[in-house]
């Protein structure tokens with residue numbers, strides 16, 4: 001007869017199908033999740049309902065860990081690194097529909113917001129498709145306005161408050177476009193440009209240099225849609 005082993009932290013056991021390990025570090029029987037926590041952090045991480053999501057930053061994207069009502073990991077959403085600051089003050093969870101959503105109070109009114117909407121903009125008239133079908137992939141290259149292409153094209157036209165390109169922003173003080181890119185944990189300044197096309201091209205060059213084959217094609221596709229492919233092809237030949 002097999003002996004039933006029990007995780008001494010959460011109580012799950014081999015009888016219910018969990019693998020239980022013995023941790024020599026703290027001399028306790030632990031399930032794989034708690035065993036890993038000891039190995040990685042040297043302590044058991046207990047989450048409470050009020051803790052914000054853990055966000056893991058990789059080279060080219062970041063993962064938001066989503067929890068169920070018992071604060072166990074349920075799934076992960078992915079976003080561009082440059083959106084981490086925007087999303088990290090909300091508490092995200094996965095809805096039944098598969099979207100990541102946050103609920104918060106605006107005054108005393110309970111409001112909820114979808115992750116991709118926070119990232120792409122709050123205009124209620126625009127819907128976004130998750131191009132790869134994964135509703136938790138909220139990297140900008142994966143989000144496309146869902147209306148007719150012609151309308152989409154018009155909306156994508158740059159204006160002074162939003163360039164429409166990732167990593168290109170309007171500098172109000174200098175009245176000039178600025179390009180930048182996230183490299184590891186650092187934001188690298190790429191330069192100031194009068195023409196948004198030059199700013200976008202500089203950013204795309206940097207994506208090729210720093211992200212290589214793992215880069216998002218969001219900016220390249222947007223550039224081609226607006227201005228044609230000649231400039232992009234020239235970069236790739238150069």
Ligand SMILES: [Zn+2]
Pocket residue numbers: 007008009010011012030031032033034
């Ligand atoms: Zn456990």
